[in-house]
Amino acid sequence: MNSQRAREARIVEKLGSGALSPATSAESAGRAALETKPSAAGCHGCDELEADTLVGGQPWHHRCLLFWRGRSEFIVGRPAPNARLDACVTPERPRWVIVVRAGRPAVYARLRRHFAGTAWVEVVTDRRSVLPSGNGGDPTVERRRIERGRGSATSAPVPVFRRAYREDDFEVYETTAPIMGRCPQCGRLVTMELPRFAEPPVRLELLVVHETISPATVRHVVEAQSLSATGRILLASRLLARPGPESM
Numbered sequence: 001m002n003s004q005r006a007r008e009a010r011i012v013e014k015l016g017s018g019a020l021s022p023a024t025s026a027e028s029a030g031r032a033a034l035e036t037k038p039s040a041a042g043c044h045g046c047d048e049l050e051a052d053t054l055v056g057g058q059p060w061h062h063r064c065l066l067f068w069r070g071r072s073e074f075i076v077g078r079p080a081p082n083a084r085l086d087a088c089v090t091p092e093r094p095r096w097v098i099v100v101r102a103g104r105p106a107v108y109a110r111l112r113r114h115f116a117g118t119a120w121v122e123v124v125t126d127r128r129s130v131l132p133s134g135n136g137g138d139p140t141v142e143r144r145r146i147e148r149g150r151g152s153a154t155s156a157p158v159p160v161f162r163r164a165y166r167e168d169d170f171e172v173y174e175t176t177a178p179i180m181g182r183c184p185q186c187g188r189l190v191t192m193e194l195p196r197f198a199e200p201p202v203r204l205e206l207l208v209v210h211e212t213i214s215p216a217t218v219r220h221v222v223e224a225q226s227l228s229a230t231g232r233i234l235l236a237s238r239l240l241a242r243p244g245p246e247s248m
Contacts, residue, residue: 008046043064094121094122096121097174098115098171099126099173108123117202162175179194181222
């Protein structure tokens with residue numbers, strides 16, 4: 001490994017496998033004792049040599065230490081990484097639809113590979129010649145809405161899309177509907193509003209958290225993380241959840 005991104009990918013891999021423990025509150029709050037000269041010891045996080053920071057008797061690269069603490073923020077006190085992913089909200093339909101212009105097979109293939117691991121994003125080709133649009137909306141999205149509208153009367157409402165932004169080779173549409181999920185602890189259905197993203201996230205994790213305020217009061221919050229393909233946290237926030245339809 002010869003780059004900081006590769007080092008961070010190694011830290012994420014070790015956290016996921018359990019070979020590296022998440023940072024504790026004491027470790028996160030403590031001050032790192034910086035050595036005056038690079039050490040020959042390997043970094044506790046990425047295993048590369050020349051660590052320059054010592055924390056709790058363990059050698060670290062300073063930037064690896066900061067990444068480890070940040071990546072651990074939503075892991076400490078929560079289930080193991082695989083259990084957390086199992087409890088995350090899974091969308092019934094993609095939140096974002098990327099419509100690639102006709103005649104751009106390389107762009108279509110690249111975007112399909114880029115978003116292959118997420119259920120939040122769907123990449124489609126422009127079907128303008130199949131279904132002309134007379135209302136100014138995107139023809140592919142309109143076709144999807146028509147096809148979904150043919151479902152049973154008990155199916156979920158067809159979402160409405162807005163154009164989020166456009167590039168020369170594709171356009172991105174995002175549904176305006178709130179997201180629904182269940183609390184893994186009590187099973188209550190809640191809704192949440194996502195923050196605006198500059199572009200569709202490669203990885204999006206939403207975890208509904210059950211918080212007891214008093215013996216008679218419970219609230220739900222949503223821990224939201226947007227991550228790069230290598231596990232780098234791009235956005236981390238806590239959102240207040242609202243009661244879902246069955247709770248009203």
